[in-house]
Structures are given as C-alpha cells and as structure tokens.
Amino acid sequence: SASYRRNMFLKKTLTMDTLNPQVKAVEYAVRGPIVIKAGEIEKYLEEGGTKPFSEVIKANIGDAHAMGQQPITFLRQVVALCTFPELMDSPSFPEDAKWRARRILQGCGGHSLGSYSASPGVECIRKDIAAYIEQRDEGVPSDWENIYLTTGASDGIMTILRLLVSGKDSSRTGVMIPIPQYPLYSAAISEMDAVQVNYYLDEDNCWALDINELYRAYQAAKLHCQPKVICIINPGNPTGQVQSKKCIEEVLHFAYEENLFVMSDEVYQDNVYTPDCQFHSFKKVLYEMGPEYFNSVELASFHSTSKGYTGECGFRGGYMEVINMDPEVKAQLVKLLSVRLCPPLAGQAAMDVIVNPPQPDEHSYKQFHQEKSSVLGALADKAKLTEQILNAVPGIKCNPVQGAMYAFPRIFIPPKAVEEAKALGMQPDMFYCLRLLEETGICVVPGSGFGQKDGTYHFRMTILPSIEKLKVLLGKVRDFHISFLKEYSALE
Amino acid sequence: SASYRRNMFLKKTLTMDTLNPQVKAVEYAVRGPIVIKAGEIEKYLEEGGTKPFSEVIKANIGDAHAMGQQPITFLRQVVALCTFPELMDSPSFPEDAKWRARRILQGCGGHSLGSYSASPGVECIRKDIAAYIEQRDEGVPSDWENIYLTTGASDGIMTILRLLVSGKDSSRTGVMIPIPQYPLYSAAISEMDAVQVNYYLDEDNCWALDINELYRAYQAAKLHCQPKVICIINPGNPTGQVQSKKCIEEVLHFAYEENLFVMSDEVYQDNVYTPDCQFHSFKKVLYEMGPEYFNSVELASFHSTSKGYTGECGFRGGYMEVINMDPEVKAQLVKLLSVRLCPPLAGQAAMDVIVNPPQPDEHSYKQFHQEKSSVLGALADKAKLTEQILNAVPGIKCNPVQGAMYAFPRIFIPPKAVEEAKALGMQPDMFYCLRLLEETGICVVPGSGFGQKDGTYHFRMTILPSIEKLKVLLGKVRDFHISFLKEYSALE
Incomplete structure (x- = not known):
C-alpha cells in the first residue's frame, strides 16, 4: 500500500541531497552566519539576557535608515502622493512634489501605482x-x-x-x-x-x-x-x-x-x-x-x-x-x-x-539640498573618522574611504589565533569577527566573505552609524583588537 | 593591432548565437508579440492614425487598476502613512489605518519603509x-x-x-x-x-x-x-x-x-x-x-x-x-x-x-467592506455576462468562469483559416487574435500561449473591463467571430 511504501522510504522530496547543488554553493556573507548570530544575541538581550554590552551594533550591511538616517522629505512626499492621490488636495504638500506625482501617475495604467x-x-x-x-x-x-x-x-x-x-x-x-x-x-x-x-x-x-x-x-x-x-x-x-x-x-x-x-x-x-x-x-x-x-x-x-x-x-x-x-x-x-x-x-x-530632484527655482529646493548635503557631509566626516581611528590601532591598516559606505581594514591576526581558528574549522577572520561580536556586540563581516589575498585578513564595516555611535564602535574595535593581540601574544 | 583584430572579427560579445539558450527558449504570451502589436497600434492612434476603431481594449493581462478598478482606500491609507509618517498627525487619516501603519513601521529598521x-x-x-x-x-x-x-x-x-x-x-x-x-x-x-x-x-x-x-x-x-x-x-x-x-x-x-x-x-x-x-x-x-x-x-x-x-x-x-x-x-x-x-x-x-483588514468594530470597516463587495460583486456579474454572451456566439464555447479573472473560450477556426495561418508560419489562434486586434482593437492572448489540446483553439480574455466596456468588447468579439466564420465559409 501507499502508506507502507511511504514508511519504507520515509524521505522528503527536497533534501540536502536532492537540492539544486548550485543553490547549495551560493554564499552571501552580508547576511551570513555572523549576522544570524547577531540576531540571536539581540533576541537574547531583549529577553533580559546579559552580555558584556547592552546593544548589538550592526555595521554589516549598507542599510542607512536602519542606522537612523532620515529619509529625504521630498522623495517621500512624491511617493506618498502617488500612493494616495487624495493628498493632491492637501495644502501641506508642495506643488513641485504634486506635479511630479501627477506626471508619474499619468504614466501609469489607470493613473494608479497599482497597475x-x-x-x-x-x-x-x-x-x-x-x-x-x-x-x-x-x-x-x-x-x-x-x-x-x-x-x-x-x-x-x-x-x-x-x-x-x-x-x-x-x-x-x-x-x-x-x-x-x-x-x-x-x-x-x-x-x-x-x-x-x-x-x-x-x-x-x-x-x-x-x-x-x-x-x-x-x-x-x-x-x-x-x-x-x-x-x-x-x-x-x-x-x-x-x-x-x-x-x-x-x-x-x-x-x-x-x-x-x-x-x-x-x-x-x-x-x-x-x-x-x-x-x-x-x-x-x-x-x-x-x-x-x-x-x-x-x-x-x-x-x-x-x-x-x-x-x-x-x-x-x-x-x-x-x-x-x-x-x-x-x-x-x-x-x-x-x-x-x-x-x-x-x-x-x-x-x-x-x-529629477527639485531645481533651484522650485519651492522644495532648499530643504532638499540641505537634507542631501547633511547626509553626504556626515558620511564624509565618518569616512575620515573611521580611517583615522582604525589606522591608530596597532595591527590594523585601513585604506582611505574615498567613496561608497564601507571601510575594509586589514587586520593582523596572530599565528596562534589563526591556528585556533583552523582547529575550529573556521576562517581566521570569521573567528575574529565572532569574538568581536560576542565580546563587544559589534557586527561586522569577515573579509573572507568578499574575497582577499591568501594569508591576509580583513573585515567590512559600514560607516553608517551616527557619529556618536561610530566613535563608540571604533573605540570598542580598538580595545578588542589590542586585547586580542595580547591574548595571542603578538604584543609584548 | 587591437583595432585591426576588432575589425577582422567585428562581432558583439552577446549575440543570438552566444545568448544563454535557456533565455531564448522562454516564452511569455501574456506580454508576447500580440501585446507588443497592440502597443504599436495604440501609439499609431495617438499620433492621429486611423483604424476601424478608436481605442485598443487590452484584455490580455490581469491588471485591474489599468482597467479602471479603484484602489481600496484603506490599503492606500496605510501604505501612504508608512511612506510619509508625518501624516500620522493628519486628522484626515483614520485611527485604524494609523495604528496599522505604526505597527508595521515598528517592525522596520529605524522605523522606516526605506530599510x-x-x-x-x-x-x-x-x-x-x-x-x-x-x-x-x-x-x-x-x-x-x-x-x-x-x-x-x-x-x-x-x-x-x-x-x-x-x-x-x-x-x-x-x-x-x-x-x-x-x-x-x-x-x-x-x-x-x-x-x-x-x-x-x-x-x-x-x-x-x-x-x-x-x-x-x-x-x-x-x-x-x-x-x-x-x-x-x-x-x-x-x-x-x-x-x-x-x-x-x-x-x-x-x-x-x-x-x-x-x-x-x-x-x-x-x-x-x-x-x-x-x-x-x-x-x-x-x-x-x-x-x-x-x-x-x-x-x-x-x-x-x-x-x-x-x-x-x-x-x-x-x-x-x-x-x-x-x-x-x-x-x-x-x-x-x-x-x-x-x-x-x-x-x-x-x-x-x-x-489584517478593518474589523467590524473599527471606523474603516464599513467603507472597506463596501469597496471590497463592490469589486467582487462586479467581477461576479462580469464573469456571468462573459460566459453568457460568448456562449451565444456560434463556434464559441465557454466554460463557466467560476473564479479568477479570465474566460478561456474555445473557438472554432475553420480549416481554411487554419491553412492560411500555417502558410504564414503562425499558430491558427495567433492568426485569429491578430485579426481580431487589427479589425476591432481588442487585445486577447491566443490559447497556444497557455497550452491546449492539439487541434483545439482558444483565447484568454480578462473580465476586468468595466461592464459597459466589457459589453462593447464582447459584442465586437461576436461580430468579428461571425464574419471570420463567414469569410472562411464555415457558415452557410
């Protein structure tokens, strides 16, 4: 009978053996094991657990708003107007946002964002x-x-x-x-x-x-x-x-x-x-x-x-x-x-x-420009700050953050730590980043997730936290790194 | 030199020969050749060209808003509030929409839809x-x-x-x-x-x-x-x-x-x-x-x-x-x-x-319920109407539209028309649908794009146009079909 056959070969259709092997081969470090671990620690803290830190700081992904960056008002006004066109009658929305929304909707089937x-x-x-x-x-x-x-x-x-x-x-x-x-x-x-x-x-x-x-x-x-x-x-x-x-x-x-x-x-x-x-x-x-x-x-x-x-x-x-x-x-x-x-x-x-941002002769220009400059100015400051603080740490070397949203510093990992990681079946920089997470609550991504020359180690961190939080983060990285070097006897 | 080599073998990297053959094999009738043709005719009409009809009616895709269906107010209110949270202070948005938006945003990083x-x-x-x-x-x-x-x-x-x-x-x-x-x-x-x-x-x-x-x-x-x-x-x-x-x-x-x-x-x-x-x-x-x-x-x-x-x-x-x-x-x-x-x-x-729609004790319940019933009631009417009108046409047989948004009537295509289509290297129902489009402006998708038993022919049409437009559409299909049968001598 079917039920007999089923019990004889009780096995799922989709298993690790039958799964598309190309899917198995995929790796995506930015949301990989270390980020999953960070989520678990966050949950643990929320539920009243204790750690040597009170908060997980996620510097693993270029997710600006999650790190507190505010949206550009004009952009959100236009999207809200497109979403709920009754707002076209509202005096609290500027005309330059309204005409952009109207123009976009005219390009949509039935003048609806739902088409x-x-x-x-x-x-x-x-x-x-x-x-x-x-x-x-x-x-x-x-x-x-x-x-x-x-x-x-x-x-x-x-x-x-x-x-x-x-x-x-x-x-x-x-x-x-x-x-x-x-x-x-x-x-x-x-x-x-x-x-x-x-x-x-x-x-x-x-x-x-x-x-x-x-x-x-x-x-x-x-x-x-x-x-x-x-x-x-x-x-x-x-x-x-x-x-x-x-x-x-x-x-x-x-x-x-x-x-x-x-x-x-x-x-x-x-x-x-x-x-x-x-x-x-x-x-x-x-x-x-x-x-x-x-x-x-x-x-x-x-x-x-x-x-x-x-x-x-x-x-x-x-x-x-x-x-x-x-x-x-x-x-x-x-x-x-x-x-x-x-x-x-x-x-x-x-x-x-x-x-198609606001132009100098438009009502929203000033606010838009202020918001834009403020975000980009802060990022420039944080890029500089990150490079400076990291380069002052012995055993860390960070190239200038000329652009984008990340620092990718090279970290010296002492041979003893490399050995210990390998004994655990782990990449040395994964070992490093896991220790950093466990001891400081800082979540960064091991360089091995991005690729690096053999024998070199790095991590990627975003420069997105607020300047205050970024200083805390970098201070903790520095202290951790120094004590890590000491532990593995690389500093006298 | 490089330029010489280039000219000798002037060929692009990505050609129909080197393209991933699996991409080549993909077919997607819902936006296929007939829909592209419909777009061309629409453009032609807009630019002042003339046809035996004044408007293309697109019944090829389940795109409700494009056919004039109005969005559900409550849904759009919640999404607009999430998009532009300053609207939380607006008295024109109901509390039940606001608390849903607030709850969603609390689940988002930085309380932003941008995370x-x-x-x-x-x-x-x-x-x-x-x-x-x-x-x-x-x-x-x-x-x-x-x-x-x-x-x-x-x-x-x-x-x-x-x-x-x-x-x-x-x-x-x-x-x-x-x-x-x-x-x-x-x-x-x-x-x-x-x-x-x-x-x-x-x-x-x-x-x-x-x-x-x-x-x-x-x-x-x-x-x-x-x-x-x-x-x-x-x-x-x-x-x-x-x-x-x-x-x-x-x-x-x-x-x-x-x-x-x-x-x-x-x-x-x-x-x-x-x-x-x-x-x-x-x-x-x-x-x-x-x-x-x-x-x-x-x-x-x-x-x-x-x-x-x-x-x-x-x-x-x-x-x-x-x-x-x-x-x-x-x-x-x-x-x-x-x-x-x-x-x-x-x-x-x-x-x-x-x-998580409005509940009976909530402010927005009544309007939500009215809008929902109105859409679903109209669809039920149109499903019935479509079936009835199509089944009254000689050579068309349509199963009841019990659900979803489409009718898939079987159409009789006379042997002479089948021959003519094949001479043109075309599926007979593609030939039929192209003629329908050219002569009436109605865009439906040939059954061959969905698969059908060999020797049977169908088309798929949505029941989404307004009831008035749907009547026009069905009337035109009927007239076209009868004259198509006459032309290929299947009616005496």
Missing part, C-alpha cells in the same frame, strides 16, 4: 533617467529606450548575467570580478554555475585596479574557460576606492580588445568623499575614447535608490542603462524581464525623484 | 499572515516562521522551483503543470532547463483536474525524467475553474504516494463567483486528510496583492507558506532569498492590510 508598468518601467521615468544621465555625463547622449528600471541594482545585475551565462555549457562562461567584491557577484555566479575569474585589487595602492592584473587573470582564465564579461564596482564595495579616469580607460580598452561585455556597478556614484577624487561614469569615459569605442563596447551600468544620499533600500528601486546591445538580444532581454512583469512602482517613483 | 527587512519579510507581517491563514482555514495551525514575503507570487514560485531544479542534471527534473497553464510556469521551466510535464485539464468537465490524467502524465514522464513537483493553480488561470475538495484530496494523495513536492498557486483565493463553488486551500484539505499526510507532504502555497479585490499589481507584494520543508533546506531557502535582500516594503505593507 503593472511596462516591463522596462514607466516611460516618463525612463526618459527622466536618460535626461539625468546626459546631464551627469555633460552631454553624452543617452537613449531612454536603453534604460530599464529594476528591482534594486541586484535584480539588474542578475538579469544581465542570466543572458550571458549559457545554461548547458555554463561551466565554460567566465565572469571577471574584483577581489574583494560585493558577494552578490559570487552568489550569482554560483547560482548560475559560471566560472568566477578573480582579478585582485591592489591594497597597497588604495585598492586601485591594476591593468596588468586584469591581463594576468584573463590569460590564466582562458586556459579553462571563456571569459565573456568583466564586472567593476566603482566606487568600490567593500573597498571604498574611487577609480581614476585613466584606470577606467584602461579597463575599457582591455574590454574592447578582448571583446568582453562590461558591467559597471555604479550604485555609489553619489558617495564620493575625498576632495581629490571624482566619480567618472564608465559610459562617459567610453564616449571620450572616441566612436570606435563608444559604438562598439557592450556596457551595462547600474544604479539604485538604496545608496547615495537617499538610502531607500526598502523601495527596491534601481535602473540599468545598456548600450551597444544587439537589437535581437535586447528583445530577448525585454522578454526575460516581462516574465517577472515589472519592478515595484513605488521604487520606480523613488528613482524618478533621484534623477 | 531592508529581514529576507523572509517583516516579522509582524509574517505573524499577521499566519493568523490570517489560521482563520481562513478554520483553525488549521500556521507557523509564522513558515511564511516568506515575496516580490509578487511569481518571485516565490521561481524561488521554490530554483531549489527543486538541479543545475547539472536539470534536464532530468520533471515539473508537472496543468495545461492550459499560466505561462510563468513554462517560462520558469525553460529558463531553468527543467522538463515540463503536462497534465491536461478536462475542458468537457469545466476544466476539472482528472486524477487519472495525473497518473497518465506521471507514468509517461517517468520514462524520460524524474518528476519532483506538481503545480496546481486554483482557482484556475487561464481556465477559471474552482477545484472541488474531493479533487484536491486526490491530488494530495497522489503527491503523497509519489513523493512529489506540491506547489499550489492560490492567488485567486478571493475570486470565487459561482455560488455552488468554494475555495478550499490545499493546506486545509491536507490537514483534514490526517497527520500522516499533514506531517509529511511538502507544500508551498502562494498568495499575492495583485489579484483578489485589491488588484495591487504594481506593489509587487505576495507571500508563500511552506510546510514540511526539511529544516536544512529551509536554511538554504533563506540564504537564497537573502541574496536579493528583501521584497519591497510597500508591497509587504499592502499584503499586511489584506491579511
């Missing part, structure tokens, strides 16, 4: 994005039909990789990524069963991208796979460097020569803090290299509502601009996007505000 | 969903830790399939789906390179699911693949049937016997129109079959903000409940979800309102 948009996004928002890009890039043309709204940048990155990574012979498609990298890339590569081709950023040179290292990685990879795409994160995550124009030129020349698709993750384009650094978009640099390059290199660049000065992660807004894509492939891209119907409309509306 | 939530969703919303399911299923227990918020139901369905469909030997994983089906399923199967195992619904019996057909399909599939999962859509899309309790029992018994994972797509659970039909959740039926079943069959069921009486497609809200999943696999599921960070927060908030 599906076209799969690439609401047409007027795509046009606003193209206009923004043209202005940002000082006149380099942008065609709105090359703009695709996305569900955060991650969604766009996964979609483009999905086109490039062939199923059947996927184990032969090479995807070049920086090391250290944001682990979305390695996770997507695992999920799609592509070959991860590492190129190492130069820690001794402020995490700059070294073109010789690109060639080395490419040549080595060609022996066992077909590298088809190069991913760049600029400003860097987790490394915080801002790429020079010269370096971008070199990367683009390399991609042109070797016929690689270029994916440039530019979600931190508004997060540049060091006065002698400037954000250069890959597209603008490509344009300036001349039509031979600008009309041929296939480039997808990504932006998001989650970072910058807005930090609207929860809206899952973003876009990608794709140039030089084969028109037939473009039709396939649209088809693939259409299966998931459309990105969330509130996120699309939020994206529209970012690319 | 990432935990990857499975905001905890209090997961709890509200579990409470809703328990109430819906008359006491059958629901554990909030089995609830995962999703980006629309599609996202959840893709995620569960991703776990089940193994990469390397994916060509061996069988996924059983109904025919006709909602093409998300076939698209996902193509993208993941699984084997589509068709079981045919019984058109002569109101599209009921016939258990013997399930066994037939399963046995046939076992000869060339390993069927691991069965998908059911109830109420049916595109077919509109509501499954009987007995039929659900049979499916669950079959899954239990053959050790299949069950995916039950229940996004139309609130859309039941025929008085003698009732929605039974797969989970409740499983419970009533006894602990032997309830504690073993692996079941994922899906819901959404996009359908029901809210029709909030643009919010991309949804959830899945997953029971009897192996705990280790569950950890893998959470890891996979975490790579995409979290579902959009506005969609999560919208989902919360659906599962």
Whole structure:
C-alpha cells in the first residue's frame, strides 16, 4: 500500500541531497552566519539576557535608515502622493512634489501605482533617467529606450548575467570580478554555475585596479574557460576606492580588445568623499575614447535608490542603462524581464525623484539640498573618522574611504589565533569577527566573505552609524583588537 | 593591432548565437508579440492614425487598476502613512489605518519603509499572515516562521522551483503543470532547463483536474525524467475553474504516494463567483486528510496583492507558506532569498492590510467592506455576462468562469483559416487574435500561449473591463467571430 511504501522510504522530496547543488554553493556573507548570530544575541538581550554590552551594533550591511538616517522629505512626499492621490488636495504638500506625482501617475495604467508598468518601467521615468544621465555625463547622449528600471541594482545585475551565462555549457562562461567584491557577484555566479575569474585589487595602492592584473587573470582564465564579461564596482564595495579616469580607460580598452561585455556597478556614484577624487561614469569615459569605442563596447551600468544620499533600500528601486546591445538580444532581454512583469512602482517613483530632484527655482529646493548635503557631509566626516581611528590601532591598516559606505581594514591576526581558528574549522577572520561580536556586540563581516589575498585578513564595516555611535564602535574595535593581540601574544 | 583584430572579427560579445539558450527558449504570451502589436497600434492612434476603431481594449493581462478598478482606500491609507509618517498627525487619516501603519513601521529598521527587512519579510507581517491563514482555514495551525514575503507570487514560485531544479542534471527534473497553464510556469521551466510535464485539464468537465490524467502524465514522464513537483493553480488561470475538495484530496494523495513536492498557486483565493463553488486551500484539505499526510507532504502555497479585490499589481507584494520543508533546506531557502535582500516594503505593507483588514468594530470597516463587495460583486456579474454572451456566439464555447479573472473560450477556426495561418508560419489562434486586434482593437492572448489540446483553439480574455466596456468588447468579439466564420465559409 501507499502508506507502507511511504514508511519504507520515509524521505522528503527536497533534501540536502536532492537540492539544486548550485543553490547549495551560493554564499552571501552580508547576511551570513555572523549576522544570524547577531540576531540571536539581540533576541537574547531583549529577553533580559546579559552580555558584556547592552546593544548589538550592526555595521554589516549598507542599510542607512536602519542606522537612523532620515529619509529625504521630498522623495517621500512624491511617493506618498502617488500612493494616495487624495493628498493632491492637501495644502501641506508642495506643488513641485504634486506635479511630479501627477506626471508619474499619468504614466501609469489607470493613473494608479497599482497597475503593472511596462516591463522596462514607466516611460516618463525612463526618459527622466536618460535626461539625468546626459546631464551627469555633460552631454553624452543617452537613449531612454536603453534604460530599464529594476528591482534594486541586484535584480539588474542578475538579469544581465542570466543572458550571458549559457545554461548547458555554463561551466565554460567566465565572469571577471574584483577581489574583494560585493558577494552578490559570487552568489550569482554560483547560482548560475559560471566560472568566477578573480582579478585582485591592489591594497597597497588604495585598492586601485591594476591593468596588468586584469591581463594576468584573463590569460590564466582562458586556459579553462571563456571569459565573456568583466564586472567593476566603482566606487568600490567593500573597498571604498574611487577609480581614476585613466584606470577606467584602461579597463575599457582591455574590454574592447578582448571583446568582453562590461558591467559597471555604479550604485555609489553619489558617495564620493575625498576632495581629490571624482566619480567618472564608465559610459562617459567610453564616449571620450572616441566612436570606435563608444559604438562598439557592450556596457551595462547600474544604479539604485538604496545608496547615495537617499538610502531607500526598502523601495527596491534601481535602473540599468545598456548600450551597444544587439537589437535581437535586447528583445530577448525585454522578454526575460516581462516574465517577472515589472519592478515595484513605488521604487520606480523613488528613482524618478533621484534623477529629477527639485531645481533651484522650485519651492522644495532648499530643504532638499540641505537634507542631501547633511547626509553626504556626515558620511564624509565618518569616512575620515573611521580611517583615522582604525589606522591608530596597532595591527590594523585601513585604506582611505574615498567613496561608497564601507571601510575594509586589514587586520593582523596572530599565528596562534589563526591556528585556533583552523582547529575550529573556521576562517581566521570569521573567528575574529565572532569574538568581536560576542565580546563587544559589534557586527561586522569577515573579509573572507568578499574575497582577499591568501594569508591576509580583513573585515567590512559600514560607516553608517551616527557619529556618536561610530566613535563608540571604533573605540570598542580598538580595545578588542589590542586585547586580542595580547591574548595571542603578538604584543609584548 | 587591437583595432585591426576588432575589425577582422567585428562581432558583439552577446549575440543570438552566444545568448544563454535557456533565455531564448522562454516564452511569455501574456506580454508576447500580440501585446507588443497592440502597443504599436495604440501609439499609431495617438499620433492621429486611423483604424476601424478608436481605442485598443487590452484584455490580455490581469491588471485591474489599468482597467479602471479603484484602489481600496484603506490599503492606500496605510501604505501612504508608512511612506510619509508625518501624516500620522493628519486628522484626515483614520485611527485604524494609523495604528496599522505604526505597527508595521515598528517592525522596520529605524522605523522606516526605506530599510531592508529581514529576507523572509517583516516579522509582524509574517505573524499577521499566519493568523490570517489560521482563520481562513478554520483553525488549521500556521507557523509564522513558515511564511516568506515575496516580490509578487511569481518571485516565490521561481524561488521554490530554483531549489527543486538541479543545475547539472536539470534536464532530468520533471515539473508537472496543468495545461492550459499560466505561462510563468513554462517560462520558469525553460529558463531553468527543467522538463515540463503536462497534465491536461478536462475542458468537457469545466476544466476539472482528472486524477487519472495525473497518473497518465506521471507514468509517461517517468520514462524520460524524474518528476519532483506538481503545480496546481486554483482557482484556475487561464481556465477559471474552482477545484472541488474531493479533487484536491486526490491530488494530495497522489503527491503523497509519489513523493512529489506540491506547489499550489492560490492567488485567486478571493475570486470565487459561482455560488455552488468554494475555495478550499490545499493546506486545509491536507490537514483534514490526517497527520500522516499533514506531517509529511511538502507544500508551498502562494498568495499575492495583485489579484483578489485589491488588484495591487504594481506593489509587487505576495507571500508563500511552506510546510514540511526539511529544516536544512529551509536554511538554504533563506540564504537564497537573502541574496536579493528583501521584497519591497510597500508591497509587504499592502499584503499586511489584506491579511489584517478593518474589523467590524473599527471606523474603516464599513467603507472597506463596501469597496471590497463592490469589486467582487462586479467581477461576479462580469464573469456571468462573459460566459453568457460568448456562449451565444456560434463556434464559441465557454466554460463557466467560476473564479479568477479570465474566460478561456474555445473557438472554432475553420480549416481554411487554419491553412492560411500555417502558410504564414503562425499558430491558427495567433492568426485569429491578430485579426481580431487589427479589425476591432481588442487585445486577447491566443490559447497556444497557455497550452491546449492539439487541434483545439482558444483565447484568454480578462473580465476586468468595466461592464459597459466589457459589453462593447464582447459584442465586437461576436461580430468579428461571425464574419471570420463567414469569410472562411464555415457558415452557410
């Protein structure tokens, strides 16, 4: 009987043995074991448990609002007006927010945020994005039909990789990524069963991208796979460097020569803090290299509502601009996007505000500008402070945080601690970060989750806590690190 | 030189030849060629072009607000309050909306909708969903830790399939789906390179699911693949049937016997129109079959903000409940979800309102209830009307629209028209629908996009247009069909 058969072979359909092995291979450190542990400690404290600290400080993820950053008023006004259009009659909402909301709603089916948009996004928002890009890039043309709204940048990155990574012979498609990298890339590569081709950023040179290292990685990879795409994160995550124009030129020349698709993750384009650094978009640099390059290199660049000065992660807004894509492939891209119907409309509306902010002659300009400057100014201060305090700790070395939202300091872990970690079957920096969490309540992510040169150890921390909390955090890191070194007898 | 090499082999990196063939294989009729054509005609009319009609009526997609359905006020109030919490001070928002918004925000990092939530969703919303399911299923227990918020139901369905469909030997994983089906399923199967195992619904019996057909399909599939999962859509899309309790029992018994994972797509659970039909959740039926079943069959069921009486497609809200999943696999599921960070927060908030609507003692109850009844009452009227008018046309036969939002009438296409279509390299029902579009401006989707028995032809139309517009639409379909039959000499 069925019940007899069932009992004989009592086994689930979906087990660790039958699970898609590519899912098993995925790692995502930013929300990995250490973050799960942090959540458990938080619960334990809430329930009255005691620890040597009263609070867990989560510096593991670029989640600005969770760390107390306030939303930009104008952005929220526009989204609220779109959500509940009866507010159009309310005198407490400014006209400049109202006309933006009206315009967005006119682009929506039934004038409602509840309709599906076209799969690439609401047409007027795509046009606003193209206009923004043209202005940002000082006149380099942008065609709105090359703009695709996305569900955060991650969604766009996964979609483009999905086109490039062939199923059947996927184990032969090479995807070049920086090391250290944001682990979305390695996770997507695992999920799609592509070959991860590492190129190492130069820690001794402020995490700059070294073109010789690109060639080395490419040549080595060609022996066992077909590298088809190069991913760049600029400003860097987790490394915080801002790429020079010269370096971008070199990367683009390399991609042109070797016929690689270029994916440039530019979600931190508004997060540049060091006065002698400037954000250069890959597209603008490509344009300036001349039509031979600008009309041929296939480039997808990504932006998001989650970072910058807005930090609207929860809206899952973003876009990608794709140039030089084969028109037939473009039709396939649209088809693939259409299966998931459309990105969330509130996120699309939020994206529209970012690319179409209040202008100097508009009512909301002053407040918007103050809020924006205040967020970016505070981030610049915290970037500097983080670098300074960390570099004053013996056994910690931190490159300048030129941009983005993270410090990625190198930490010296004494050989005895390395041994102890290995005996526990743990990466040494995981061991370090777990101890840091257990003893101080500070949650940072081990460098091994992002990749690093063998024998070097790092952690990633965000610079998002308030300046007061950040000082507490950095002080605790310093004290912990010194006592950790002492414990393992690396300081006399 | 590089430039020379480039010119010699002037070829893009990403072409139709190098594109991931699994992407190429994806089809998604709901936004397919006929819908693209409809968009072109719309543009043409806007620009002053003339056609035998003045307006394109899009009945191709379940996009309620685009067809004029009004949002539920209370839902939008709660989401607007979450988006712009300064509205908490506004006397024009009711207290019951405010306390819900406050409660949601308390579950968000920094009390902001702009924070990432935990990857499975905001905890209090997961709890509200579990409470809703328990109430819906008359006491059958629901554990909030089995609830995962999703980006629309599609996202959840893709995620569960991703776990089940193994990469390397994916060509061996069988996924059983109904025919006709909602093409998300076939698209996902193509993208993941699984084997589509068709079981045919019984058109002569109101599209009921016939258990013997399930066994037939399963046995046939076992000869060339390993069927691991069965998908059911109830109420049916595109077919509109509501499954009987007995039929659900049979499916669950079959899954239990053959050790299949069950995916039950229940996004139309609130859309039941025929008085003698009732929605039974797969989970409740499983419970009533006894602990032997309830504690073993692996079941994922899906819901959404996009359908029901809210029709909030643009919010991309949804959830899945997953029971009897192996705990280790569950950890893998959470890891996979975490790579995409979290579902959009506005969609999560919208989902919360659906599962936690105003109660009889609350201020907003009356208006909420009126709006809900009005939407569902109109849909029931339109379901009836559609069936009646279509069945009065010679050569069209339409099963009762018991639930969901679509009619899927069978259309007789005369042999001469079939020949003409084939000469054009076109499916006969595509030929029919294109003619319908060109001559009347009505956009419906050919049955071939959903699957149908060989030699039968259908189209799917939504019942979402207003009753006035629906009458116009149905009248035009009738006139077109009669003249189509005449043209191809099927009527004397």
